Amino acid sequence: MLIIGNGRMITRDALTPFIEDGAVALDGSVIRCTGTTGQIKDLFPGAEFIDARGGVIMPAFINTHEHIYSAMARGISINGYNPKGFLDILDGMWWNIDRHLTLEQTRQSARATYLESIKNGVTTVFDHHASYGAITGSLAAIEDAAREMGVRTCLCYEVSDRDGKAKAKEAVLENVSFIKHALKDKSDMIAGMMGMHASFTISDETMELCASYKPEEVGYHIHVAEGIEDLHQCLKKYGKRILDRLMDCSILGPKTLAAHCIYINSHEMDLLKETDTMVVHNPESNMGNACGCPPTMEIMHRGVLTGLGTDGYTHDMIESYKVANILHKHHLCDAAAAWSEVPQMLFEGNAKIAGRYFDKPLGVLKTGAAADVIVMDYNPITPMDASNCNGHILFGMTGRSVITTVCSGKVLMKDRVLTCIDEEKVSADVREEAARLWKNING
Numbered sequence: 001m002l003i004i005g006n007g008r009m010i011t012r013d014a015l016t017p018f019i020e021d022g023a024v025a026l027d028g029s030v031i032r033c034t035g036t037t038g039q040i041k042d043l044f045p046g047a048e049f050i051d052a053r054g055g056v057i058m059p060a061f062i063n064t065h066e067h068i069y070s071a072m073a074r075g076i077s078i079n080g081y082n083p084k085g086f087l088d089i090l091d092g093m094w095w096n097i098d099r100h101l102t103l104e105q106t107r108q109s110a111r112a113t114y115l116e117s118i119k120n121g122v123t124t125v126f127d128h129h130a131s132y133g134a135i136t137g138s139l140a141a142i143e144d145a146a147r148e149m150g151v152r153t154c155l156c157y158e159v160s161d162r163d164g165k166a167k168a169k170e171a172v173l174e175n176v177s178f179i180k181h182a183l184k185d186k187s188d189m190i191a192g193m194m195g196m197h198a199s200f201t202i203s204d205e206t207m208e209l210c211a212s213y214k215p216e217e218v219g220y221h222i223h224v225a226e227g228i229e230d231l232h233q234c235l236k237k238y239g240k241r242i243l244d245r246l247m248d249c250s251i252l253g254p255k256t257l258a259a260h261c262i263y264i265n266s267h268e269m270d271l272l273k274e275t276d277t278m279v280v281h282n283p284e285s286n287m288g289n290a291c292g293c294p295p296t297m298e299i300m301h302r303g304v305l306t307g308l309g310t311d312g313y314t315h316d317m318i319e320s321y322k323v324a325n326i327l328h329k330h331h332l333c334d335a336a337a338a339w340s341e342v343p344q345m346l347f348e349g350n351a352k353i354a355g356r357y358f359d360k361p362l363g364v365l366k367t368g369a370a371a372d373v374i375v376m377d378y379n380p381i382t383p384m385d386a387s388n389c390n391g392h393i394l395f396g397m398t399g400r401s402v403i404t405t406v407c408s409g410k411v412l413m414k415d416r417v418l419t420c421i422d423e424e425k426v427s428a429d430v431r432e433e434a435a436r437l438w439k440n441i442n443g
């Protein structure tokens, strides 16, 4: 038994949302119970104890849209890269990187992403991968890194015709082999989806190929209407809007995760709702690529299950929270917007999305939930309780406030020190491969 106690505890459990001097008892990979520090210590006198020293104890974060392939882009300079729009950014930066990744570089990119996720208190990562230079085995390479680092992850490979039909088929088969492997796995630490890049790079023929191979237990993870170009191409080529096309291709449904959804109309929001399709919002990425602000508030008000991701832009979910909070206020010219919707995405939406792929409840501290817990170094300067804890997270904390990260009962970081891996060594390995990748890209 492991107890994490002596902290202000935010549980995200409606019955006892906040415990002033709280503790949580972890029994292997699950939470045995929560209570006050005194109660829990009395119940399990011999248990190992992690002292939160008055900080905040809360469920670990979930990130519902990541890109491991982008990890080695930090600080890169690509010869001749001078993007004039979103398509240039995709073609000149991201597709260029993904075409050059070796399997080893994919594995090192995954180590880097998971390492930074742990340091930001994220223990569940939904990734959307591409490495068109080395497709087969890439998801296994990522899984290998996830197991090494001790995090929970849902993987997929983004199918696209951008490098030709043969590679699209190889990508479909990479998804299928990983999905089948994950469905057989009993650890509750890995899951698989059928990844798709975006409507504008996938022909009807490839859509059908995905559908014919996809095991029925899983759905799709796809970028939807991220750029206006995606919508224009769909209207021009298929005479319909993107979500209508995806509906006609049987892509939508409760297991499908649609990233972005910027250029969608009211009718398409109805399609999301009717099919119970999940949406993930990535505020910093949308702003950074100058793609536009999605109608996420409206999507949520219609009852569509919506989560919050980072799209590889950062691994800090609190940063994503802060940016989403001001993006929608700014965009709608409404200072009252987004207060409740963004924490709902981050804490409730992401937990529900994860719940469609993992067995144990995530994002909550209660009996039977996954033993995924973080401790924040945070001492409030104003009163803190169940009613205002999101305000404290938004304005008082960042990902770097996380000092201890526990996933599935295993302590991955304690007092900012990674306990399962040698952080210096991992960083050095990643840097070495990144230098090699940059050299190959620039020829």
Ligand SMILES: [Zn+2]
Pocket: 065, 066, 067, 128, 223, 259, 311
């Ligand atoms: Zn993305």
